[in-house]
Amino acid sequence: MLIDTFFFYTFALLTLGGGLLTITRRNAVHSALSLIVSLLGVAGLYLMQQAEFLFAVQIVLYVGGIMVLFLFVIMLVNLDQSARERQFNGQWMVALVAVAAVGAEISWFLYRGQGAFRLADSAGGVSAAASAVTMPGNTEVLADVLFQEYLLPFEIASVLLLVAVVGAVVMAKKRI
Amino acid sequence: MYPVTTVHYLALSAALLLIGTVGVLTRRSIVIILMSIELILNAVNINLVAFSRQAHAVHGQIFAIFVIVDAVAEAAVGLGILIALFRNKETVLADEIDLLKW
Numbered sequence: 001m002l003i004d005t006f007f008f009y010t011f012a013l014l015t016l017g018g019g020l021l022t023i024t025r026r027n028a029v030h031s032a033l034s035l036i037v038s039l040l041g042v043a044g045l046y047l048m049q050q051a052e053f054l055f056a057v058q059i060v061l062y063v064g065g066i067m068v069l070f071l072f073v074i075m076l077v078n079l080d081q082s083a084r085e086r087q088f089n090g091q092w093m094v095a096l097v098a099v100a101a102v103g104a105e106i107s108w109f110l111y112r113g114q115g116a117f118r119l120a121d122s123a124g125g126v127s128a129a130a131s132a133v134t135m136p137g138n139t140e141v142l143a144d145v146l147f148q149e150y151l152l153p154f155e156i157a158s159v160l161l162l163v164a165v166v167g168a169v170v171m172a173k174k175r176i
Numbered sequence: 177m178y179p180v181t182t183v184h185y186l187a188l189s190a191a192l193l194l195i196g197t198v199g200v201l202t203r204r205s206i207v208i209i210l211m212s213i214e215l216i217l218n219a220v221n222i223n224l225v226a227f228s229r230q231a232h233a234v235h236g237q238i239f240a241i242f243v244i245v246d247a248v249a250e251a252a253v254g255l256g257i258l259i260a261l262f263r264n265k266e267t268v269l270a271d272e273i274d275l276l277k278w
Contacts, residue, residue: 171256
């Protein structure tokens, strides 16, 4: 249990620290590298919650795919000019106040409702440990549900990806 | 030390969501705004996986996969728009693109 807690706080620190660096750095490449750290922290959190397939997807797709795309675009678009300018827009104070209000709201809800989560968590913890021996792996269960119950959404998601690819090519093309 | 419960994950996810929202609302560079959107979507995914574990059902993780698919589509189209925008207006600052503002 103690090592669990230790890893949770390590990954939480990676996630939040990377996120904070992402939105405060002046250089966009530094922001992208901090975002990679943050995404790796999230991947570790998936692993701690026994979501091994999502852990792999997170690293392969986010860190390997999306972040490389971001870095390519940062190299393609000349950001030296904008790095020297003001980084935050005129509405930052209003935005911070609004976000602080939402944060206070969420923390109040979490504080009031944490008893319900803890009860369900401790009750489920025992049965999870007991069933872990007989349960098939995470990827196997995921595939079963995805290709039986969620087959239509899966196909729609593939069409969405196709549309996004065509759209991105059309957008980035010089003349159509 | 406390054992790590679902509430811990929810609090972490809320913090990440707020960081991402601050990034979207206050930064001027469109690239950073797109990265902040990725942060927000990751916060949603942490929530989904935490609830999936608590309910002992795998459906939350399926939803997380669909959210990741959406994030990929959004990043591809958003960066394509960014390149087209930079070619036409020579800027990547969100508050300089105000053609539709009154």
